[in-house]
Amino acid sequence: MVEVLMSMAISAVILTASFHCFGYGFTLTQLLRENQRATQIIMEKVEILRLYNWDQVNTAGFIPTEFTDVYDPQAVDGQGITYQGKLQLLDFPTSANTPAYRTNLKQLVITLNWTTAGKIGHTRKLATVIAKNGEQNYVY
Numbered sequence: 001m002v003e004v005l006m007s008m009a010i011s012a013v014i015l016t017a018s019f020h021c022f023g024y025g026f027t028l029t030q031l032l033r034e035n036q037r038a039t040q041i042i043m044e045k046v047e048i049l050r051l052y053n054w055d056q057v058n059t060a061g062f063i064p065t066e067f068t069d070v071y072d073p074q075a076v077d078g079q080g081i082t083y084q085g086k087l088q089l090l091d092f093p094t095s096a097n098t099p100a101y102r103t104n105l106k107q108l109v110i111t112l113n114w115t116t117a118g119k120i121g122h123t124r125k126l127a128t129v130i131a132k133n134g135e136q137n138y139v140y
Contacts, residue, residue: 038124104132
């Protein structure tokens with residue numbers, strides 16, 4: 001009888017640990033999906049901005065400073081994760097060794113925030129440079 005009780009206790013511990021491992025795996029997979037979607041959203045914005053010409057980039061109000069993207073293909077109620085983004089277009093930073101062509105450069109900073117179902121906030125940020133003679137000279 002003691003052996004049966006001990007084996008049941010050990011089995012219960014093993015099953016409990018297994019269920020916790022499965023739960024952690026599902027949570028980690030969901031987090032990785034959210035991170036991947038955030039990266040896709042940021043790269044989508046960067047790729048769109050790369051195709052603007054220099055006059056469009058420098059026109060006030062042409063590039064929206066805030067955006068929202070909702071994503072969850074498995075949501076039954078139509079509500080998914082809301083990604084809220086902020087886009088900043090700044091003059092190229094100056095320093096002691098700043099190149100002379102810095103007036104032909106703009107720094108782009110994209111910040112993306114979202115909250116998971118567990119009410120945990122996440123942030124991703126990307127900073128890059130846009131050049132006056134960028135890709136649009138090759139496309140147009």
